[in-house]
Amino acid sequence: MSNTSLQQSKQDIQTGKQSDNAATTRSDLTFVPKVDILETKDALILYADLPGVNKKNVKVSVDKGILTLDAQVDLQRYEGLKPIYAEYRIGNYFRSFQLGEKVDNQKISAEMKDGVLTLTLPKAEEAKERIIQIQ
Numbered sequence: 001m002s003n004t005s006l007q008q009s010k011q012d013i014q015t016g017k018q019s020d021n022a023a024t025t026r027s028d029l030t031f032v033p034k035v036d037i038l039e040t041k042d043a044l045i046l047y048a049d050l051p052g053v054n055k056k057n058v059k060v061s062v063d064k065g066i067l068t069l070d071a072q073v074d075l076q077r078y079e080g081l082k083p084i085y086a087e088y089r090i091g092n093y094f095r096s097f098q099l100g101e102k103v104d105n106q107k108i109s110a111e112m113k114d115g116v117l118t119l120t121l122p123k124a125e126e127a128k129e130r131i132i133q134i135q
Contacts, residue, residue: 029091033069033117041129044103046119050093055112060119062105068096069117102126 036047050058050071057072071093078090099105099121107122 029089030094031091032095033093043123044121048117050117051115058112058117060110065099066096067099070094
């Protein structure tokens with residue numbers, strides 16, 4: 001099911017991606033978030049790590065079979081800070097996946113908690129397992 005229903009379409013760190021901000025358009029470092037995908041009987045569950053992102057700054061969309069995650073970090077929180085030591089870089093997140101016909105696009109749901117975006121992608125009825133009664 002997973003191989004034909006959800007395919008990754010972006011993999012690399014992107015630099016200089018134009019991100020839209022209400023006040024300005026700026027060029028920032030954009031990361032591809034780490035994602036885990038699990039399959040249940042009725043759905044695919046996608047977990048995306050988005051540290052430093054508020055849920056109001058996350059956009060999840062489906063257009064022409066492409067599921068897109070676009071998350072913006074509030075960079076103003078970091079302006080003027082001078083790190084003494086830093087193990088990771090601060091940036092926005094972007095990732096997209098090609099959805100197969102086995103996902104019911106109209107019933108996708110999203111939840112954000114503790115920097116992790118959880119998407120539930122219900123399987124279309126024709127993709128669910130069906131038990132055939134023997135006569």
